[in-house]
Amino acid sequence: MDSNKPPSNGNEQTSAKRLLLFSPREQVRNVIAIGLMQLKYKIIDSANPYIAVIKVIQHVPDLIIIDITETEKKGFLIVPSLQKSIHTENIPILLLIPLEPAGLLDSIKDEYLENNSQGIVNNLYTLTYPFNFADMVNKIKEIVR
Amino acid sequence: MKRWYDKNKELAKQFENFKNMHPKDKYTIIQGMLDFIRNYNPEILSKFIVPLDIEKWNRRWYDNEPAFWLFFNSLKFADEKLLHEVTAYMKKEIESR
Numbered sequence: 001m002d003s004n005k006p007p008s009n010g011n012e013q014t015s016a017k018r019l020l021l022f023s024p025r026e027q028v029r030n031v032i033a034i035g036l037m038q039l040k041y042k043i044i045d046s047a048n049p050y051i052a053v054i055k056v057i058q059h060v061p062d063l064i065i066i067d068i069t070e071t072e073k074k075g076f077l078i079v080p081s082l083q084k085s086i087h088t089e090n091i092p093i094l095l096l097i098p099l100e101p102a103g104l105l106d107s108i109k110d111e112y113l114e115n116n117s118q119g120i121v122n123n124l125y126t127l128t129y130p131f132n133f134a135d136m137v138n139k140i141k142e143i144v145r
Numbered sequence: 146m147k148r149w150y151d152k153n154k155e156l157a158k159q160f161e162n163f164k165n166m167h168p169k170d171k172y173t174i175i176q177g178m179l180d181f182i183r184n185y186n187p188e189i190l191s192k193f194i195v196p197l198d199i200e201k202w203n204r205r206w207y208d209n210e211p212a213f214w215l216f217f218n219s220l221k222f223a224d225e226k227l228l229h230e231v232t233a234y235m236k237k238e239i240e241s242r
Binding site: 025026027028030031032033034035038039069096098129130131132133134136137 | 179183187188190191192193194195196197199200202209211212214215
């Protein structure tokens with residue numbers, strides 16, 4: 001590579017997948033967004049679950065990424081909200097959740113899903129903290145290819 | 146405390162020059178530097194760990210600026226050739242401001 005030439009960005013943008021990234025944590029949003037943007041994904045982000053749902057309806061992303069922690073779990077509300085619309089029910093969702101405490105996801109489902117809707121959560125994938133960003137990218141590629 | 150790039154004096158000098166630039170100039174050239182890494186080997190930009198307590202990162206001057214953070218952390222995985230080319234690119238960009 002000639003170090004005197006500015007690098008080319010290419011034209012990969014035309015087929016870029018759109019990802020909605022929800023996290024109430026600014027550092028998580030920033031680091032994941034900047035990493036994915038370098039790989040030419042289009043990122044729509046939100047720190048508020050209600051606004052995230054509106055953005056999903058407006059932009060119909062290829063994947064929704066939701067950051068969940070033991071103390072910040074309201075983002076899971078996005079899941080049942082989208083399951084109720086035929087326009088959004090098939091959009092895959094990747095949950096970023098901590099490894100501990102065990103059973104966190106089940107307890108969140110119990111809290112936020114109506115009893116009779118437990119079985120209709122489609123296209124729900126998980127990745128547990130801490131994770132290698134490359135593993136996250138590979139998972140995204142598998143889900144939205 | 147020794148930093149991973151201290152053994153490369155010219156690179157350390159360019160990092161220091163970059164650190165001391167005006168923010169408007171930093172923002173202008175950081176994407177060019179990230180593009181440089183991606184064009185060389187895009188996998189380098191994905192070689193970082195996202196911990197649950199990521200918000201506790203604030204020890205270094207670039208920890209709260211994600212593009213800077215990605216640039217500095219990615220270069221930890223760069224080979225000598227890329228480090229040499231990035232150093233030359235930074236020197237040229239910084240000196241032109």
